[in-house]
Amino acid sequence: MSKYRTHKCNELRKSDVDKNVSISGWINKKRDHGNLLFIDLRDNYGITQCIIDKENKNFSELEKIQLETVIKVSGKVVNRSDETKNKDIETGEIEIAISDYEILGTCKELPMPIFSDQEYAEEIRLKYRFLDLRRKKIHDNIILRSKVISFIRSEMINLGFLEFQTPILTSSSPEGARDFLVPSRLNPGKFYALPQAPQQFKQLIMVSGFDKYFQIAPCFRDEDARADRSPGEFYQLDLEMSFVEQEDVFKIVEKLIVNTFKNFSDKKLLYDVFPRIPYSQAMLKYGSDKPDLRNPLIIKDITEIFNREDVSFDIFKKLVKSGSKVRSISTKNTKDRPRSFFDNIDKWAKDQGASGLAYFTFEKDNKISAKGPIGKFFSEEALLEIMKITKSQVGDSIFLACGKQNELEKITALARDKIAKDLDLIDDNTFAFCWIVDYPMFEKDDFTNKIKFSHNPFSMPQGVLKEKDFENPLDILAYQYDIVCNGIELSSGAIRNHKPDLMYKLFSIAGYNKAEVNEKFSGMINALSYGAPPHGGIAPGIDRIVMLLANEKNIREVTMFPMNQNAQDLMMNAPSEIKQEQLKELNLSLKTKN
DSSP: OOSSOSSOTTTOOGGGTTOEEEEEEEEEEEEEOSSEEEEEEEOSSOEEEEEEETTSTTHHHHHHOOTTOEEEEEEEEEEOOGGGOOTTSTTTTEEEEEEEEEEEEOOOOOSSOSSOOOOOOHHHHHHTHHHHTTSHHHHHHHHHHHHHHHHHHHHHHHTTOEEOOOOSSBOOOSSSSOOOEEEOSSSTTOEEEOOSOSHHHHHHHHHTTOSEEEEEEEEEEOOOOBTTBOSEEEEEEEEEEESOOHHHHHHHHHHHHHHHHHHHOOSEESOSSOOEEEHHHHHHHHSSSSOOTTOOOOEEEOGGGGGSTTBOOHHHHHHHHTTOEEEEEEETTOTTSOHHHHHHHHHHHHHTTSOOOEEEEEEESSSEEEESTTGGGBOHHHHHHHHHHHTOOTTOEEEEEEEOHHHHHHHHHHHHHHHHHHTTOOOTTEEOEEEEEOOBSEEEOTTTOOEEESSOTTBOBSSOOOGGGGGSGGGOBBSEEEEEETTEEEEEEEEBOOOHHHHHHHHHHTTOOHHHHHHHTHHHHHHHTTTOOOEEEEOOBHHHHHHHHTTOSSGGGGOSSOOOTTSOBTTTTBSOOOOHHHHHHTTOOOOOOO
């Protein structure tokens, strides 16, 4: 028996009444009723209420003790009275009558209260993260994270995968985000890079003859923070399989994801077999390759309507003639919504940097007409055609946006989410997963106008490519795929290009000559030339999975020791300056920045 406790703070029950016990933990709350002092003692497992009366020699000391002091309490288990039972905690039917106590760890004045889940400034929370982690909600989130990782690891092993660890110190990659670089002491002037992902290594594992690999992999990217992305480091479930096609990967991942989410959440899964949505269709219907399928609103292209002679909305007609497109969002049965609802959406769009959203509502008296600021510019025939394209009915409303395709996709995607939230159309008690497939192999850089890889440079292009196909590289599709849930991208993956000659050809389109490919990807290209199996994989983000399961909006809430928005660890004061001796040892010198 431990000298610190006979029981944890969640274990005592009515069956333990009259036992002499000891428990240890943090003082969560105190309630002083004059002659009686109530102390809630908390450990990792739960809370037990303890009581002491004024006659006890320890009363005055415990009365003054600071919250969050760590103490050991000894005493007898007694029944609570019926009116003081607490059904919200496991030990709610009993309490401990304190006979003695011992201070195990003193506590200074707290910079933030622990017993409350009230929001506090990020700076305080991250500087005192060890205190923040004591708070129930975030403490439970971190425990959930541990359980999810353990469950996923068990599922992967049951699915026949072997767990391997890949190097942390590796070479820099020319693709993706910025690397974190580590100077080499033994190789002056040279640097390691922390891996953005184990991409090349996991492919090399397949080339080595292992059939199914996984690891819970730490990844490092010098990126700016977002609500769903940690700056610096994150964890992903990295997996790779040999002798597979795209559907084989999908079946494994769907089974894993469905089992995980059903095990850790009571929310409904909209699909057990996830829809496969081509990238081009996703951009048209949702304006995004990260669609929230809980949202029933669909974007429709109605550009052709503005080539009709019986449409006189000249602003849009002129833009269409110059190459712009028109997209619409239809909302069901919104005829009784006040004018302010529509005007607020229009104002919101302007606040996003767009020119606004035009709108009207379909009506019918003797004939179909449109009520709203631009309704008068459309004939009945034109309105009927819009109703047909958008599957609208009388009483429905239409929001319209006009512009260049990239700008249009951005504003309509945002508007689709905004309108759905304003109309309360999204079921927060649902998970809606989907696959986004058929990504283009290449895209044109908006700034340089050069061709570059759109996704993963090691992906296999679709079909049997002939020489003429390479003349139109933007038309080449790849076996690349993303898994998305509720508008959040969980992962990217691909069937890999395991053919060196084809890899050289594809890299040449992106501006790399053969020598550059050999230099940048020497390990990979060399290995593929010694007999490589067809293989593919994916890497779902652990942090984002737990964020969804915990119903959190920010990834910081499910990360034990996150950095702030500026990639700083306020608790450990990192990054920090290093001593001149260390720089000298690494053959480095710092250049003063003006």
